[in-house]
Amino acid sequence: MTNCIGLAGLVLILLLSGCQNQASEKAARAPTEEPRPTSPAFNADSAYAFTAKQVAFGPRVPNSKAHVATGNWLVAKFKSYGLKVMEQPFEAMTFDGTYIKARNIIVQYQPQAARRVAIFGHWDTRPFADNDKEKKNAPMDGASDGASAVAVALEMARVLSQQPDSLSPNVGVDFILFDAEDWGHDTATQADLKNQLEGSGTDSWCLGSQYWAKNLLPKNYKAEYGVLLDMVGAKGAVFTREGVSRARAGFVLDKIWAAAHRLGYSDFFRYDTTTAITDDHVYTNQAGVPTVDVYHHDFSGAVFPAYHHATADNLGLIDRKSLHAVGQTMLHTLYAE
Template sequence: MNFRSFRLPLAALTGLLFLTGCPDKKSAETADSGTPAASALPRAPVFNADSAYAFTAKQVAFGPRVPNSKAHVATGNWLVAKLKGYGLKVMEQPFEAMTFDGTNIRARNIIAQYQPTAARRVAIFGHWDTRPFADDEKDPKKKNAPMDGASDGASAVAVALEMARVLSQQPDSLAPNVGVDFIFFDAEDWGHDDTTQADLKNQLDGSGTDSWCLGSQYWAKNLLPANYKAEYGVLLDMVGAKGGTFTREGLSRSNARGPLDKIWNTATRLGYSDFFLYKDTDSITDDHVYTNQAGIPTLDIYDHPTYGTSFFPAYHHATTDNMSIIDRKTLKAVGQTMVQSLYVE
């Protein structure tokens, strides 16, 4: 995921302290964990964890999704084709940017709309690129090596893709009461880390552009669709690792408390309270900083360790972020919770 640039303080922007850091037939199958609480939830389709796992593996198979690389272009083309194949309205937002180390990159945000004419809308955000180099602090033997980004990026996109697939199969009588916009940001992870890259100059310092989240910064200033509005947004980031846990991050609580409570309560009713913890943690810099600035109340669901003082798991920005850590149980917990939450609307 996430760039998480461990992040630079953004108090001037937000008033808070930010830490750095399948089948084609229509399916009427519904989710039910078998608990009384789950059975009382509105009817919702089943999220297929095997499908989400395969979507994660497919992205990883292209190779590191670093802007300007062939793997990056191929992955983006695959995402666009996949979303169009589900009958969604798909838009591409190409842009050029300079990274903190002076590299000029060609990137694109990808937007896909389910039920594009629905007045009420919910946004599902994620990033589809990978960090170009491992952080030496976590990966000293492979410093600067590119990484697979299996959980950091690919898992979030995979969950969103499976949500899109499942929704596209529902007849009108089983559609949720909201339209859903899947918005995949590019160039999120090519940022300057003050800790591990202290010896490198951040050429964007003082420019007014954060070195992280270049795609979401561009989208926030150039909304697509034009004048885009949503009742709320959910940023998915690092949602596929074994033992993954998700806490209630600071900016999420302050800007999107209602949706956050709804999603966490839905997860508990589905039996996923071991994943969605009622634990409040400090704010971080992620794409939701800029979607919130664009007027979309957004919460961030990302893997936050329950032990120690680190804001990110050991695989974060390391070459160990590969398919060996991806777990269908985590994908299922996040994906089913998100699908069910749409049907609570």
């Protein structure tokens, strides 16, 4: 069989061919533009290394050499990223009458930006593993409870510091790390001990955030909202919509949870509503920064996971997947502003 093409068909083919060639030439001449990323990549290996580094110093208990060394390292590390770093030293008495020297560490990315978001955490460790079944007076590593949140903040700071102006978020970011958060009186495990701060107007927990809330640094500090990270690095970590967070900063929960679900982290960020807890976000909310608490919730009825305030809170339970889910979600949230 022969296939015959008429004159009109031949003209049509030539015209189409010419149009396609012109389109190809225009495409070749057109400048290529890289699309702006939704958010830069969070490196979980780097965050894990930052966690391990803190644990390697030893328990970061106020008044200890490990505590001083860790604080000095944190200050130097943030400064190495070219960020503005401020220290806020203070003294306090703990529930058992111990006088401690402590310091909050405040780090600013894009300090000139009018719109600001705060990332809070605590960098100290509890001086005793009172929730441990066997070693209630032993010091603890605080790998998840403390170090993991600081590691996420460090990696966020590192990543942000590497972004050119054209790829920076539309907000400034303040990394505010509180000290002396964890030397509080636990009525469940320390009923035999007297809380010497009872009735003083000072909560035995969260001494650093209480001090900061009364002595804002920077002075007259304001932020559109804050996110408190606490216990964010353990394997199987689950984060819920906690009571104080819902009451004081529900719109922040919506931002973060929507970002997490867009990224595929719904297994970590659950829409379950859970009871209010006392944490640093209580005092940052009182200071006028609407703040949510992202912490590892336990569904067994204990609220906190079994490793909480126990020697099991060591580097062995840290999971890069949990670190990545939290860090990438926080960066995504910032870049959505």
